[in-house]
Amino acid sequence: MEVVLASHSNLAKGMYETVSLIMGKQEKLYYLTAYVNGEDDFSDQFEKVVAPIAEQQIIFVTDLLGGSVNSQLMRKAEKNPNYLLVAGMNLPFVIELVNFIANQKVELATVRKKLPALIAVGQKGLQVVEFSGTAEEDEF
Numbered sequence: 001m002e003v004v005l006a007s008h009s010n011l012a013k014g015m016y017e018t019v020s021l022i023m024g025k026q027e028k029l030y031y032l033t034a035y036v037n038g039e040d041d042f043s044d045q046f047e048k049v050v051a052p053i054a055e056q057q058i059i060f061v062t063d064l065l066g067g068s069v070n071s072q073l074m075r076k077a078e079k080n081p082n083y084l085l086v087a088g089m090n091l092p093f094v095i096e097l098v099n100f101i102a103n104q105k106v107e108l109a110t111v112r113k114k115l116p117a118l119i120a121v122g123q124k125g126l127q128v129v130e131f132s133g134t135a136e137e138d139e140f
Contacts, residue, residue: 092124
């Protein structure tokens with residue numbers, strides 16, 4: 001099971017680097033960046049990254065539902081039963097997903113069943129931080 005993060009600009013690369021910093025290098029985690037410069041073609045990047053793992057089951061995680069990156073991957077993923085596509089990437093979700101697949105050999109069907117719980121972790125990670133007004137007291 002492989003995970004490919006895909007985004008407009010460098011979000012996916014930053015997410016990859018942050019996950020690697022927190023969890024260590026992940027052998028089954030990859031990234032695709034779109035529109036970083038005029039020379040990069042998303043389809044070329046896709047082929048370069050996905051070709052070596054094309055026979056594996058792959059979860060693609062994109063930055064924005066309905067965005068151009070998500071739309072391009074929808075066209076590719078709908079043709080392949082070994083691909084799963086999730087939109088709305090955030091760090092808590094990606095860490096939980098990578099941790100879930102890293103600790104066991106799982107199939108896409110298992111990940112599909114676990115997705116609601118993984119998505120809930122991502123949703124919980126997005127919160128308003130309330131301040132108590134005691135910041136000065138808490139400083140060292």
